[in-house]
Amino acid sequence: MKINSQTDGMFRKFVPNYEEEVIRELMANALVHRPYTTRGDIFINLFFDRLEVVNPGLFPIGVTAANVLHKNVRRNPYLAQVFYDLHLMDKEGTGIDKMYQVLLSNAKHIPIPFQGDDFVKFTIHKRISKPEIVSLINRANQEFTLNSKELISLGLIAQHNSISVIQFSKELNLPDTPNVVSRWLGSLLDIELIISKGKTKATEYLINPTFLKKANFKGKTNLKRIENHRLEELIYQDVKIYAPTPIRDIHVRIGKEISKNIIQKTLKAMRIKGVLDSAGVLKGTKYFIRQNE
Missing domain, CATH: 1.10.10.10 (Winged helix-like DNA-binding domain superfamily/Winged helix DNA-binding domain)
Structure with a gap:
């Protein structure tokens, strides 16, 4: 598997085209959460710019492509327990979060779920949108030890330079209410990793310019800041x-x-x-x- 490298001072971080943790979680989900009453094979489609995992059957009742990050419905609990005991998957309800965290920390697009008439497909892209974000997230996590939601939020804000509360909620399929968004941002505002502009639904979040300077961030200048x-x-x-x-x-x-x-x-x-x-x-x-x- 091809490896990309990003330099952070005298250290180098290697970013594969497709992260092992993400592929493992995709395959574990495909095997554990598929409906075994539906016949069909699991397909792994590798293209020059993306990887797709196609599973027969539909999402469990109550789960959709829009809420897959937040909704947790058991389908094959005994099989899921076996996979968890063998350390083949994270504990139930954290796998999709882990995929988002890994991909956004490596400056990649979030996974794209899709439900067809009789199949479910997850797509991940290999392109690193902004290489300089990789070292920025790594630096922030080393300095502050961020949790999963904070890393996801920080990665999303960094990719957009500046993002409105409405767009932030849309990207993560959240209700755009202050309490929900605040839970995802966690301590990012308190530790001044990010700053906010505006109020209520006009609020926009961006990486704190002071931290960008401290981290020697080499991103492009734009009007968002x-x-x-x-x-x-x-x-x-x-x-x-x-x-x-x-x-x-x-x-x-x-x-x-x-x-x-x-x-x-x-x-x-x-x-x-x-x-x-x-x-x-x-x-x-x-x-x-x-x-x-």
């Missing part, structure tokens, strides 16, 4: 040139890296400060520089 006062100046210069202008046009010119909610919140703050003014209502609202009397 821009500070509030710099974003205000960027919007001010845009409105100064294109006024009167609607928010949709400002969003296009500033860049899609910054969410429309953040742009909208910043425009509101600039109006309160007396920097900008607006005319019109709803989608017809246009912004311009407020003239001092």
Whole structure:
């Protein structure tokens, strides 16, 4: 199996195309959780960019492709116990979490479950999206000893540079409520590995720039980490040139890296400060520089 390597200072971490823990868990799930009343073979399909494990039958009742990370339903409990006693699989209910943790820690896409008419398929991709994330996660885990949910959350945030609470919930199929998201983030905010911007559903999470600097992170610069006062100046210069202008046009010119909610919140703050003014209502609202009397 081909191995990729990522350097972290004088140390090197080797990342295989397909991690042993992930393949073992996929195969254990395929054997333990398949319905043995349904005939059919288990297929392992290897492509140049991905690996698929196809299992005959459907998910257990109550489990779907959307909630497979969170839902635990026993199908063959005695067989599952045998696999657990032989150390061929993690304890029940933690296997999928482990797959997410390993893949995200290695800067890879999360596993993709799919249920067809008479089969279930899991797909994992070999591509490392951002190699520099591997050493970042490794450094964070060595320094703080993170649990599984925290590693999954940190890996997801790192891959997106900045991620809204709504997108975070969507990626992990969580209800986008503060309590649920908070349980997944764990201590990441308290130990200042990540920081948040905005409130309620406009909240966005990003890796703390201080930790990025400390870890000598070499990722690409983008607008997602821009500070509030710099974003205000960027919007001010845009409105100064294109006024009167609607928010949709400002969003296009500033860049899609910054969410429309953040742009909208910043425009509101600039109006309160007396920097900008607006005319019109709803989608017809246009912004311009407020003239001092």
